[in-house]
Amino acid sequence: MQLTLDDEKTKALLTEVLVEMLQQKREVFYEIILDALEEVGLANAILEGEETEFVDEAEIQAIL
Structure with missing residues (x-):
């Protein structure tokens, strides 16, 4: 017996x-x-971050 299925x-x-x-x-x-929505959000944040200027690590440490 053979099983066939059409589309x-x-x-x-x-x-x-x-x-x-x-x-x-x-x-x-x-x-x-x-999880998929979080990944999309992270990807968008990375893309946005690539378009902004870098901040010196010392400035970040001073804020923290």
Whole structure:
């Protein structure tokens, strides 16, 4: 017996699996999305920092 799936059946099956996983493992997906958002924020901060002037380490230490 050979199992074949067309594109529509595959898409429907994957959608069903993802929805079920989201419902059962909500906290896992929440953590994944939160981590991804933090990474995007960090990347944006790095890009912004590359466009500004450098500050002498002594100035930073004086503030701390």
